[in-house]
Amino acid sequence: MEKTVKVSKPFMDDLKHTAFLWRKSRLTMIGSAIILVFLLMAAFAPLIAPYDPVQQNLQIKLQAPSWQHLFGTDQFGRDIFSRVIMGSRIALWIIFLVSVISGSIGIIVGVTAGYFGGIVDEVLMRITDMFLAFPSLVLAMAFAAMLGPNLTNTIIAISVVTWTTYARLSRAEATKVKSQPYIEAIRAAGGGNLRIMFLHVLPMCISPVLVQLTLRMGTIILTAASLGFLGLGVQPPTPEWGAMVSDGRNYLIDQWWISTFPGIFIAFVVLGFNLLGDGIRDMLDPRLRR
Amino acid sequence: MAETLIKIRNLKTYFPVKKSIFSKKLFVKAVDNVNMDVPKGSTFAVVGESGSGKTTLARTVLRLIEPTSGEIEFDGKNILELKGKDLLEVRRNMQIVFQDPYNSLHPRKLIKNIIGEGMKIHFKISDIEIRDRIAAVLKEVGLIDDHMYRYAHEFSGGQRQRIAFARAMVLKPKFIVLDEPTSALDVSVQAMVLKMLKEIKVQESLTYMFITHNLSLVDYIADKVAVMYVGEVVEMGDKTTIFNHPSHPYTDLLMASNPVPDPKFVREKRLLKGEIPSSINPPSGCRFHNRCPFADERCEREEPELREIKPGHFVRCHYPL
Numbered sequence: 001m002e003k004t005v006k007v008s009k010p011f012m013d014d015l016k017h018t019a020f021l022w023r024k025s026r027l028t029m030i031g032s033a034i035i036l037v038f039l040l041m042a043a044f045a046p047l048i049a050p051y052d053p054v055q056q057n058l059q060i061k062l063q064a065p066s067w068q069h070l071f072g073t074d075q076f077g078r079d080i081f082s083r084v085i086m087g088s089r090i091a092l093w094i095i096f097l098v099s100v101i102s103g104s105i106g107i108i109v110g111v112t113a114g115y116f117g118g119i120v121d122e123v124l125m126r127i128t129d130m131f132l133a134f135p136s137l138v139l140a141m142a143f144a145a146m147l148g149p150n151l152t153n154t155i156i157a158i159s160v161v162t163w164t165t166y167a168r169l170s171r172a173e174a175t176k177v178k179s180q181p182y183i184e185a186i187r188a189a190g191g192g193n194l195r196i197m198f199l200h201v202l203p204m205c206i207s208p209v210l211v212q213l214t215l216r217m218g219t220i221i222l223t224a225a226s227l228g229f230l231g232l233g234v235q236p237p238t239p240e241w242g243a244m245v246s247d248g249r250n251y252l253i254d255q256w257w258i259s260t261f262p263g264i265f266i267a268f269v270v271l272g273f274n275l276l277g278d279g280i281r282d283m284l285d286p287r288l289r290r
Numbered sequence: 291m292a293e294t295l296i297k298i299r300n301l302k303t304y305f306p307v308k309k310s311i312f313s314k315k316l317f318v319k320a321v322d323n324v325n326m327d328v329p330k331g332s333t334f335a336v337v338g339e340s341g342s343g344k345t346t347l348a349r350t351v352l353r354l355i356e357p358t359s360g361e362i363e364f365d366g367k368n369i370l371e372l373k374g375k376d377l378l379e380v381r382r383n384m385q386i387v388f389q390d391p392y393n394s395l396h397p398r399k400l401i402k403n404i405i406g407e408g409m410k411i412h413f414k415i416s417d418i419e420i421r422d423r424i425a426a427v428l429k430e431v432g433l434i435d436d437h438m439y440r441y442a443h444e445f446s447g448g449q450r451q452r453i454a455f456a457r458a459m460v461l462k463p464k465f466i467v468l469d470e471p472t473s474a475l476d477v478s479v480q481a482m483v484l485k486m487l488k489e490i491k492v493q494e495s496l497t498y499m500f501i502t503h504n505l506s507l508v509d510y511i512a513d514k515v516a517v518m519y520v521g522e523v524v525e526m527g528d529k530t531t532i533f534n535h536p537s538h539p540y541t542d543l544l545m546a547s548n549p550v551p552d553p554k555f556v557r558e559k560r561l562l563k564g565e566i567p568s569s570i571n572p573p574s575g576c577r578f579h580n581r582c583p584f585a586d587e588r589c590e591r592e593e594p595e596l597r598e599i600k601p602g603h604f605v606r607c608h609y610p611l
């Protein structure tokens with residue numbers, strides 16, 4: 001008796017309705033398109049980039065955009081187009097890791113606080129409040145400066161300041177779910193706290209956190225770029241967008257292209273994630289659904 | 291008289307009410323001094339209005355809520371002192387079916403996993419054995435084995451309640467609490483579910499605690515009845531005794547307000563006045579005195595004991611009818 005899990009009809013209808021809502025919102029479609037281009041760019045970066053992004057060639061430094069160097073060259077003669085393209089991989093890597101790390105920390109802290117309640121809740125949420133009390137960029141700078149500036153530490157620093165949102169969200173969800181009869185039934189069946197928490201309460205908290213994660217991806221890029229710009233993020237010669245904007249700062253009047261192109265890419269990707277995030281939030285809003 | 295499966299002595303479950311720091315500490319006395327013997331193989335009905343503490347009593351008996359004081363014996367073991375493995379074994383033997391079938395099944399899990407969860411905790415058996423057992427239990431409650439690959443939202447209320455019952459059954463318990471299992475279902479479905487419950491009880495030699503506010507259901511399914519009022523048992527005994535000769539005025543009025551499916555039946559105009567009092571601050575003396583048609587000043591002053599007026603018939607009243 002072999003069985004495969006059948007996808008049920010209501011689930012398919014739900015998916016169709018989601019697709020319908022997606023098509024109806026032009027901004028969401030634009031956002032999706034930008035993100036799609038961004039993902040393709042990151043995926044095929046070595047094929048698109050015409051030059052080595054870290055190869056210096058001082059003979060062609062500070063050249064204006066031309067057919068040879070589409071976005072011009074920087075003060076070390078590196079091709080900015082190649083660097084911007086390769087930079088998308090760094091940005092994507094940061095987004096991915098920060099989302100995974102901060103999402104997991106947040107959800108574990110939040111579910112534990114919400115599930116146990118009482119003193120555990122009090123302690124964990126006050127720690128969360130402490131993190132929330134600082135402006136996130138300042139806190140991220142402090143962590144980056146403390147740990148030393150490089151890619152790994154940038155990711156850690158951003159994760160450490162962004163998990164709080166997810167902790168609050170999943171706490172709220174866990175508090176709601178833990179008193180439901182379906183959880184009580186597992187307790188009656190003899191399930192222990194850990195089993196109930198991780199196998200039954202936690203899965204219910206994932207979807208609001210996922211929505212929030214997509215909403216915050218733009219912010220993650222911005223924070224990473226800000227750290228890079230301040231010299232506390234990814235170090236040269238790695239082509240990180242924020243650091244590249246910072247590189248061009250001294251040449252801004254005469255060689256505008258060094259800072260401008262990575263800046264435009266940051267702006268577009270952040271815009272894309274924000275439009276997509278808003279769209280996803282609207283699509284999942286029960287008031288807008290049937 | 292059959293042997294006793296569950297013995298409850300002086301059980302109290304109080305919930306603290308948070309007021310300001312300075313005021314006296316207040317408690318909701320949800321279950322107050324309850325004594326009960328549930329005989330093996332019986333269907334023990336607990337009836338009462340909303341807020342009378344029926345559900346809290348059931349949850350305390352299953353140790354889903356820790357009681358304030360008292361004793362609960364299951365099969366001769368005091369379950370309030372059990373820990374670890376012994377507690378797990380008792381938990382397997384006592385299961386519950388909740389009132390609301392829409393909230394009692396996990397919305398994100400397949401029926402197979404909802405029913406199988408308890409078996410994974412208690413039995414060391416393979417996935418295939420679990421699947422076969424689930425298929426068998428689903429058949430027993432009137433569903434088909436294919437249903438285990440679906441989600442809860444794909445089922446109707448009656449079917450969900452059958453699934454909830456299958457989840458309890460699959461652990462081969464001795465005792466199942468049915469907490470208003472049919473109150474969320476429409477009448478035709480109610481009848482089918484009740485019939486199923488009755489049949490399976492005989493097949494598996496189960497003991498039920500049936501919680502309800504519907505006296506017609508009690509008449510259909512129960513052997514023994516306990517009537518609760520503001521956290522206390524006011525009358526307890528065999529169903530036939532209580533239905534034919536209710537001795538507590540509250541039981542009497544409850545019976546009188548129960549609809550009778552007979553158009554020629556002329557009802558006496560006797561109604562239960564007022565609402566159930568708060569269990570934070572219950573009335574002095576007899577808790578029923580402010581709604582009782584026969585109350586005098588003794589009822590106001592002196593709290594009656596639960597007395598055995600006939601063998602096996604207990605009443606908490608100074609002037610039993």
